[in-house]
Amino acid sequence: MLTVCIKAEHLKLKRSFIWIAFFLLPLIPALMGSQNxxxxxxxxSAEWYSLWTQESLFYSNFFFAPMIAIYCGYLWRVENFGHNRNAxxxxxxxxxxxxxxxxxxAFSVSILxxxxxxxxxxxxxxxxxxTGLPPAPIFFWMLRGTLAALAITALQTLLAMVIRxxxxxxxxxxxxxxxxLVAVNSQKAFLYPYSLLILGMNANRDKDMVDSGILFFASSLFYLILFAFLGIWILKKSDVKA
Incomplete structure (x- = not known):
């Protein structure tokens, strides 16, 4: 049944305006970062690492989370009109x-x-x-950032549902x-969901800023479960009222 729901949501995404944002918005941090x-x-002077510091600075700090929010908002867009939620x-x-x-x-588009x-x-x-290919740590930072993006997707799905x-x-x-970005330099960065995205992508750093991988993964998993649980619980309460 979950697979059917996912397929139904994917149908909404076909020929939708989010693909304009998908293709165009990442061009901005890529071009700005490479120019920097x-x-x-x-x-x-660290070649690929140095380029990563510049592009991830703009992408992770200012673009990726809002793009996830666009995907989540679009998927709730129809249901947030009129009585469509009750239907x-x-x-x-x-x-x-x-x-x-x-x-x-939404997360599948975030992966893309x-x-x-x-x-x-x-x-x-x-x-x-x-020359050559980016060093292996950059691949790892991308994967780690994708995990953090899953927690942000859960949060933005919740917000898009609650805020019509x-x-x-x-x-x-x-x-x-x-x-x-402000919190990421504090000792409590792992407690703030949006900081996880910056930490995961190792934004604007050529050395890994995550001292404890276990703490990062545990925090990402905690927020994923928390926001998904809250979203399901609130939606169930709406179902009872409807």
Missing amino acids: YLNNLGVL LLTYPVPVRNIFLGKMAA TQVWMFFLFLVTGKAVGL SFALPVGLSAVGSILG
């Missing part, structure tokens, strides 16, 4: 599958976003004259990203 790299070659809750499927189906569909961003990283790397506005959850994700 070229402008500071005297200081940035949704009359479907003969478990409420948890409705929420998890939307979350899974990571793949697209990494492709742009490779292309811009070659364009600025870097497309723009407001996206705006909150942008504010959350900025606050995450």
